[in-house]
Amino acid sequence: MDARDGQAAMIAASVWTNQAGAAPKTGALPGPLRVDVAVVGAGYLGTTAALALAAGGARVAVLERGELGQGASGLNGGQVIPGLKRSPAEIEAQLGRERGGAVNRFVLRSADAVFELVARHGIECGAVRNGWIQAAASHAAWLQQRARVNEINERGGNATLLDARELQQLLGVRAGAYAGGWLNRDAGTLHPLNYLYGLARAALAAGVHLHTQSPVVGLQGQAPAWQLRLAHGPVVTAGQVLICTNAYSDDLYPGLRQSILPATSLQIASAPLAPELRAQILPQGQAVSDSRRVMNYFRIGPQGRFMIGGRGPFRAARRSDYDGLVSAMHRLFPQLRDVPVEYRWAGQVALTRDFLPHVHQPRPGLWCVLGCNGRGVALASALGTAIGEQLLGRPGTHPFEVTPLRRLPLHNLHRLYAGGLIQYFRLLDRLG
Ligand SMILES: Cc1cc2nc3c(=O)[nH]c(=O)nc-3n(C[C@H](O)[C@H](O)[C@H](O)COP(=O)(O)OP(=O)(O)OC[C@H]3O[C@@H](n4cnc5c(N)ncnc54)[C@H](O)[C@@H]3O)c2cc1C
Numbered sequence: 001m002d003a004r005d006g007q008a009a010m011i012a013a014s015v016w017t018n019q020a021g022a023a024p025k026t027g028a029l030p031g032p033l034r035v036d037v038a039v040v041g042a043g044y045l046g047t048t049a050a051l052a053l054a055a056g057g058a059r060v061a062v063l064e065r066g067e068l069g070q071g072a073s074g075l076n077g078g079q080v081i082p083g084l085k086r087s088p089a090e091i092e093a094q095l096g097r098e099r100g101g102a103v104n105r106f107v108l109r110s111a112d113a114v115f116e117l118v119a120r121h122g123i124e125c126g127a128v129r130n131g132w133i134q135a136a137a138s139h140a141a142w143l144q145q146r147a148r149v150n151e152i153n154e155r156g157g158n159a160t161l162l163d164a165r166e167l168q169q170l171l172g173v174r175a176g177a178y179a180g181g182w183l184n185r186d187a188g189t190l191h192p193l194n195y196l197y198g199l200a201r202a203a204l205a206a207g208v209h210l211h212t213q214s215p216v217v218g219l220q221g222q223a224p225a226w227q228l229r230l231a232h233g234p235v236v237t238a239g240q241v242l243i244c245t246n247a248y249s250d251d252l253y254p255g256l257r258q259s260i261l262p263a264t265s266l267q268i269a270s271a272p273l274a275p276e277l278r279a280q281i282l283p284q285g286q287a288v289s290d291s292r293r294v295m296n297y298f299r300i301g302p303q304g305r306f307m308i309g310g311r312g313p314f315r316a317a318r319r320s321d322y323d324g325l326v327s328a329m330h331r332l333f334p335q336l337r338d339v340p341v342e343y344r345w346a347g348q349v350a351l352t353r354d355f356l357p358h359v360h361q362p363r364p365g366l367w368c369v370l371g372c373n374g375r376g377v378a379l380a381s382a383l384g385t386a387i388g389e390q391l392l393g394r395p396g397t398h399p400f401e402v403t404p405l406r407r408l409p410l411h412n413l414h415r416l417y418a419g420g421l422i423q424y425f426r427l428l429d430r431l432g
Contacts, residue, residue, distance in 0.1 A: 052388025223365025
């Protein structure tokens with residue numbers, strides 16, 4: 001089975017295809033096309049950018065290699081989390097007060113972009129804004145969270161610290177599993193594949209030429225006449241090009257694939273929970289991640305199924321790779337021991353070395369935007385919208401610096417060293 005068949009198999013294995021609405025009607029681009037902007041990749045970034053561009057009057061094509069949702073945007077946990085992995089103070093220390101402050105303001109409001117898009121386009125994806133909880137794996141982690149809650153609220157966020165008892169009540173988790181946590185009330189959950197279908201449908205309605213089964217295999221020329229060659233023959237001519245291929249980047253533009261680490265994230269979903277279990281576990285429906293370096297995330301999914309995800313290997317996932325998630329589910333929620341697991345699937349997350357999304361302009365009129373690092377439901381939606389507006393010529397739509405495209409050192413060996421690093425982080429997590 002080649003990697004792309006693997007991608008198609010994963011989308012079929014995902015719980016989201018269960019109860020997904022009908023996919024919008026799309027197909028391969030039938031012939032040559034001339035547009036103002038050609039977008040490569042139809043995830044959240046590509047589709048939200050296309051929507052913003054079309055709203056500004058641009059002629060836009062979105063070209064997707066496979067089917068809608070084959071990338072991370074159709075496979076993720078559906079947790080709408082406004083914020084980065086690092087705390088606001090860490091971001092300001094990393095980027096300086098001015099840019100760091102602007103990045104914090106942008107990411108802390110990034111969930112607004114999702115809920116506004118859902119409302120504006122009437123997207124039926126079960127979007128609810130009932131919060132995201134980060135559970136502290138140790139007392140030291142909880143003390144750090146206390147500082148983070150203050151930092152977020154000082155910057156206009158909506159965070160509440162939870163002690164161990166409050167956390168246990170909200171999660172229904174085994175007593176003693178966590179030392180406490182915090183709740184971000186601006187966050188929420190949705191059905192990620194239906195959200196993507198809704199964005200794609202809105203883009204089509206706005207006149208965007210959105211084509212699936214249209215891999216871009218060649219990029220030639222220069223602004224204002226870039227030429228994108230599709231695998232099945234047609235050529236798209238575009239004034240500007242936006243590449244949003246994220247962890248699924250290939251060698252379309254030299255060095256792009258090597259600028260990020262593609263990390264596998266695994267998920268499982270149980271059978272629908274009986275009403276008495278449903279009443280105990282996450283009764284208010286929040287999404288949850290824990291504070292570990294190699295963390296687990298969980299929520300209630302379609303039909304009241306318990307879903308949990310976490311880091312996978314730096315290679316194609318095997319069935320035994322999911323055993324750790326089943327153990328984590330039983331350890332945290334012993335009452336789920338007899339509930340069967342019905343879905344197992346994986347997707348690829350693009351990790352960047354500085355944990356920030358990257359915006360590159362390697363040539364005039366050629367943009368690459370990628371690397372939302374496992375926080376892309378909110379961030380890719382907000383950033384895609386802002387990048388679309390930037391390509392229309394509007395200044396200051398987002399706070400991210402345009403940086404040179406840099407290959408990660410020893411990228412060819414990433415499976416070895418990244419795998420080793422994950423083992424090391426797991427050890428640190430176990431030590432406390
Ligand atoms: C299992 C998993 C769970 C996650 N859970 C969460 C979560 O709960 N919350 C959260 O905020 N984030 C989560 N994330 C991260 C989030 O899903 C991503 O950050 C986000 O979807 C990235 O969107 P994107 O548009 O940048 O990329 P993608 O959605 O990956 O889209 C890239 C697209 O480019 C296409 N492509 C690649 N090469 C070509 C080419 N040459 N020609 C044409 N098309 C091409 C691919 O087929 C793909 O569809 C998760 C990710 C995974 C994998």
